Amino acid sequence: MSAIDAGLRVLRSSPFIQLQDGGRFGVRHLGVTQCGALDWIAHRWANWLLGNPLTAAVVEITLGNAEFECYRDATLALTGADLGARLDDQPLAPWRSFAVRKGQRLTCAQPRQGARAYLAAPGGFQAPSVLGSCASMLREGLGGLQGDGSAIAIGDSLTWAGNANAMRQIPAEFIPQYQAAPHLQLVLGSQIGDFRGQSLFDAFNSEWLIDQRADRMGIRLNGPQLQCQRGSMISEGIPLGAVQVPPDGQPIILLNDRQTIGGYPRLGALTPEAVALLAQCLPGQTVHLTPTTQDSALLAQRRLLAQWQ
Incomplete structure (x- = not known):
């Protein structure tokens, strides 16, 4: 694709900047994992701001270090972490849609609050669909701009086909607050009774430190x-969180x-909302x-999903 055809041209990027959408489902029996935006709440709001389908493809910008040049006038949206974004020389706060003009540059520096920002374009960014999704997954060689799972790279062109007709504003009460030490709700699993009593007390009454070994596959916690008490286990399916x-x-x-x-063995699984909060935590946070x-988690999830109705 030529620069003339592009909506945005990538001037600076990293392996942590990827094209993601709502995820890849119905293929786990093939050994293909879910992928999709880690902070699914910020992802949905980015698309909502432009009137897109809520699962449309966005750019997931992790830890900043991104720069794009605009090749046409448009309305874009940015949600999630505050990565010190700027449009030319003007600061650009997240959780809003904004107009860009041809020739302007959009940059994201480094985290101020949170870890991942989501950049949306009208109708969603265009990319080949692989097994029902364009979500990037390098390990499996699926998704992304080229269909091979690779991250967004310098020189890549990002384009879209839709139009944003109205500037929306997210109600203030719906904007997540990324706290320094969030409490993550965990639905207890079937193996919870196999853990020693002291371990269960420690699990839910201790601070856990996010390890440097943290990526889109998983996050290690350091603590007690x-x-x-369970011995060997037969491998079983693993849910999100x-x-x-x-x-x-650990x-x-x-x-x-x-x-x-x-x-x-598993303590259980985080709720979807807790997964989104965790996605905005940096190594070294508690x-x-x-x-x-399960009933309480289901009720909370239904209330959360009602925000977009």
């Missing part, structure tokens, strides 16, 4: 050593790019795990 406990006793929270099956029931 959890002990499970599963909290596995390997032999070293939990791993599995995210969108997780493997499809695994054999470590989090708390808070137990909840």
Whole structure:
């Protein structure tokens, strides 16, 4: 695609800047994982601002270090983390739609609050659909601009086919607050009874530190050593937000790019809202795990989804 055809031309990027959409579903029996935007709430709001389908493709900008040149006038939207975005020399706050003119440059520097921002364009960014999604997944070689899972690279062209007719504003009460030490709701799993009592007390009454080993596949937590009395396990399907406990006793929270099956015991799984909050946490931050029931989590999820109705 030539620069003339582009909506945005990529001038600066990193392996952490990817094209993501609502995710790839119905293919886990093939060993293909979910992918999609880690902070699905910010992703939905970015599309809502432009009147897009809520699952349309956006650019997931992790940790900043991005720059784009506009090749045509348009209305774009930015949600999620505050990455010090600027349009030319003017600061650009997240959680809003904004007009760009041909020749302007949009930059994201580094995190001020949160870890991931979401850039949306009218109708969603265009890319080949692979197994029902254009979500990038390099390990499996699926999705992205080229269909091979690669991240957005310098020189790439981003385009879209839609038009944003009205400037929307997100109600202030719906904008998430990225707290320094969020409490993450966790639905207890079937193996919860296999953990020692002291370990369960520690799991839900301790601060957990986010390890440097954190990516789209999973996030390791550092804290008290959890002990499970269960021996070997047959591998089983892994849901989004599963909290596995390997032999070293340090939990791993599995995210969108997780493997499809695994054999470590689990405390349970984070709620979808908790997964979105975790996606905005940086290494070195602390989090708390808070137990909840399936019924309570379902009710909370329904209330959350009602925001876009």
